[in-house]
Amino acid sequence: MKTYISVILDKSGSMESIRTDTIGGFNTFLEDQKKNLTGEVMFQLTQFDVFVRTGTIRPLEEVEPLTLQTYTPYGGTALLDAVGMTIEALGRVVKANDKAIVVVITDGEENSSKAFTNAMIRDSITHFQEGHDWTFMYLGANQDAWKVAQQWNFHRHHTMSWEGTPLGASTMFAAASTGATASASGGSVDLAELYKTAGGH
Numbered sequence: 001m002k003t004y005i006s007v008i009l010d011k012s013g014s015m016e017s018i019r020t021d022t023i024g025g026f027n028t029f030l031e032d033q034k035k036n037l038t039g040e041v042m043f044q045l046t047q048f049d050v051f052v053r054t055g056t057i058r059p060l061e062e063v064e065p066l067t068l069q070t071y072t073p074y075g076g077t078a079l080l081d082a083v084g085m086t087i088e089a090l091g092r093v094v095k096a097n098d099k100a101i102v103v104v105i106t107d108g109e110e111n112s113s114k115a116f117t118n119a120m121i122r123d124s125i126t127h128f129q130e131g132h133d134w135t136f137m138y139l140g141a142n143q144d145a146w147k148v149a150q151q152w153n154f155h156r157h158h159t160m161s162w163e164g165t166p167l168g169a170s171t172m173f174a175a176a177s178t179g180a181t182a183s184a185s186g187g188s189v190d191l192a193e194l195y196k197t198a199g200g201h
Contacts, residue, residue, distance in 0.1 A: 003099045003184050004057070005033060006044040006090055008082050010106035013049070014164070015073040018107075021166040025173030027065040032177040034060055037184055044089065048082035049075035050112040054089050076112035079104075083152075084116035087124045100134040101183050103176055107141035107164045109148065122152045129153065135183045137191060139172055160191035162200060174198040 007026070015022060033041070041060040047053045064070075083104060094100045128134040138149035141164035149159045158179075162172040175194035182189050 001097050001099065002040045002042055002095070003037065004042045004044070004090060004094055004101070005060070005180060005184065006046065006057075006086055006100070006102045008046045008048065008086050008102065008104045008106075009071075010077065010079070010108065011047045011049050011071060011073045012077045012106075012108055013073055013075055014107050018164060018166055018169045019068070019071065019073055021169040022173075023066045023068065023071050025170050026071075028170075029173045029177040029180070030063060030065060033180060033184075036181045041184070042093075044086070046082050046086045047071070048078050049073070050078055051075075052078055052082045052085050054085050057089065057093060077106065077108045077110055078112040078114070079106055079108075079110040080113035080116040080118065080121050082113075083121050084113075084124065087121075087128065091128070094132075094134075096132070098133070099184065100128070100132070101137070101180055102134065103137045103139065103180060105139045105172070105176070109143065118151055126153045129155070135189075137176065137179060137183075137189075139176055139191065141168065141172070157188075157190045157192070160195050162195060168200065171195060171198045171200040175200065 043060045043063045044057040045055040137158045145159040145161040179189045
């Protein structure tokens with residue numbers, strides 16, 4: 001059995017103000033997973049603005065940290081396309097007895113997708129969440145994350161609102177890291193509580 005972790009990371013222009021904090025938070029998240037998870041773990045990073053870049057799915061230990069050169073915020077938010085393309089990529093490799101954890105991180109709402117609709121994303125998430133060992137997490141800044149994510153059938157305890165500030169970003173990644181590790185290990189997750197525990201408001 002393999003565990004797949006996929007992070008779908010917003011790099012639209014509004015993320016520029018917390019660019020360095022996002023890089024640092026993601027890199028800490030990555031190192032935490034490398035230290036805490038055992039067994040065969042695969043990792044994928046999808047970055048999106050108006051375009052979607054689904055990264056190669058590779059062994060966790062081979063994943064490089066983000067830098068100012070590899071994380072460059074720009075443009076709008078093709079959130080639906082990013083989620084849809086990532087699910088399609090994972091769906092081609094994740095087997096029936098594997099576990100998949102998909103973590104969506106954004107500071108804005110959808111405004112640029114061309115290939116996927118709300119209904120398509122809801123159907124995909126429902127299919128994999130209810131019929132397979134897949135967990136979907138939605139972490140949305142400066143918004144009611146549950147109100148946004150419930151339209152795609154995310155579970156309430158797997159959604160989290162965070163402040164789009166340097167402190168909010170670092171706290172969000174700390175909570176996401178704990179949540180991803182717990183989910184990979186078969187534990188229960190309440191992201192909102194984890195965010196509060198990590199110091200978020």
